[in-house]
Amino acid sequence: MAPPRNIVILTGSGVSAESGVATFRDKDGVWSKYDYRQVATPEGFAANPALVHEFYNARRRALPGVEPNAAHKALAELERGLDARGGKLTLITQNVDDLHERGGSKNILHMHGELLKSECAHCGAVAAGDADLSLGLACGACSRAGGMRPYVVWFGETPRHLDEAADAIMTADLFVSIGTSGSVYPAAGFVAEARALGVPAMELNLEPSENAHFFTDARYGPAGEIVPQWVS
Numbered sequence: 001m002a003p004p005r006n007i008v009i010l011t012g013s014g015v016s017a018e019s020g021v022a023t024f025r026d027k028d029g030v031w032s033k034y035d036y037r038q039v040a041t042p043e044g045f046a047a048n049p050a051l052v053h054e055f056y057n058a059r060r061r062a063l064p065g066v067e068p069n070a071a072h073k074a075l076a077e078l079e080r081g082l083d084a085r086g087g088k089l090t091l092i093t094q095n096v097d098d099l100h101e102r103g104g105s106k107n108i109l110h111m112h113g114e115l116l117k118s119e120c121a122h123c124g125a126v127a128a129g130d131a132d133l134s135l136g137l138a139c140g141a142c143s144r145a146g147g148m149r150p151y152v153v154w155f156g157e158t159p160r161h162l163d164e165a166a167d168a169i170m171t172a173d174l175f176v177s178i179g180t181s182g183s184v185y186p187a188a189g190f191v192a193e194a195r196a197l198g199v200p201a202m203e204l205n206l207e208p209s210e211n212a213h214f215f216t217d218a219r220y221g222p223a224g225e226i227v228p229q230w231v232s
C-alpha cells in the first residue's frame with residue numbers, strides 16, 4: 001500500500017506531558033487542582049475574572065520554562081517529509097501551549113485557542129503577547145478596559161478552525177490521535193468522522209482513550225517514545 005500523503009493529526013495535552021505541562025484529567029492533572037466550572041467556563045469568568053486571570057497568567061508564565069519534546073519534534077519532521085513528497089500534514093491541537101510551533105511544526109490549527117494571545121470581549125481584537133492579563137488592562141485596538149480575556153475556548157464556547165479541521169479530515173488518508181483522553185467534544189468526535197469516511201485511524205497514547213474502539217490501529221506508551229518510533 002502507498003504511504004499516506006495527507007495526514008491529519010489531533011493532539012492533546014499528553015503530547016506535552018513529558019515537557020512538564022500538566023494534562024487535565026490524569027491523577028495530578030489541572031482538574032485535580034481547579035474546578036473547571038470556575039476557571040474554564042464563561043460563567044466562571046463572569047463570576048470571578050481575577051481567579052481566571054490568575055489561573056491563565058500562571059500557566060502563561062510557565063511556558064518559557066518548558067521545551068518541546070521528542071514527540072513535538074518528530075511531528076515537525078513528519079510534516080517536512082510529507083511536504084517534500086507533495087503531501088500534507090494538518091496538525092489539529094487542543095493544546096493552548098506553543099510547543100508544536102517551537103518544535104518546528106507549521107500547519108497548526110489551535111482549536112482551543114492559544115495561551116500567548118488575548119482577546120477583547122468589546123471589539124473582538126486578538127493580540128499576541130506574554131504579558132499577564134488583568135481586569136484593568138485596556139485593549140490595544142479599541143482602548144476600552146475590562147474586556148481582556150485569555151484567547152482560549154472554554155466549555156460551552158465554540159472551538160476554532162472547525163471548518164478547516166473538517167475539510168482536512170475529508171481529504172485525509174490517515175487520521176492520528178495523540179495524547180488525548182477523547183473526552184471533550186467536538187475533538188473527541190473527529191475519529192468517528194474519519195472512520196465514517198473510511199479513513200484509517202491510529203491512536204498513540206499512554207493508555208486506551210475513551211473512544212479507543214473507533215481506531216483501526218493503536219500504540220500505547222509515552223508520546224516522547226512512541227511518536228518518534230511511529231514517524232521513523
Ligand code: BJW
Nearest residue numbers: 012013014023024025094155156179180181184185206223
Ligand atoms: C499521555 C502522556 C504521555 C498522559 N504520552 N499520552 C458532544 C458534541 C459536542 C459538544 C459536546 C458533546 N458533549 C458534551 C459537549 C460539550 C463540551 C464537552 O465536550 N464536555 C465533555 C466534558 C462531556 N464541549 C464543549 O463545551 C466545547 N464546545 C462545544 O461543544 O461547542 C458547541 C459546538 C460543537 C460543535 C460545533 C460547534 C459548536 C468546548 C470545549 C473546550 C475545552 N476547553 C479546555 C480548556 C482549554 C483552555 C485551557 O487549556 O485551559 O480544553 S478543557 C481541556 O480538555 C482542554 C483540553 O484541550 C481538553 C482535552 O483534554 P486532553 O488534552 O484530552 O487532556 P486529558 O487530560 O483529558 O487527557 C490526557 C491524555 O494524555 C490521557 O489519555 C493520558 O493517558 C494521556 N497521556 N501522559 C502520551 N506522556
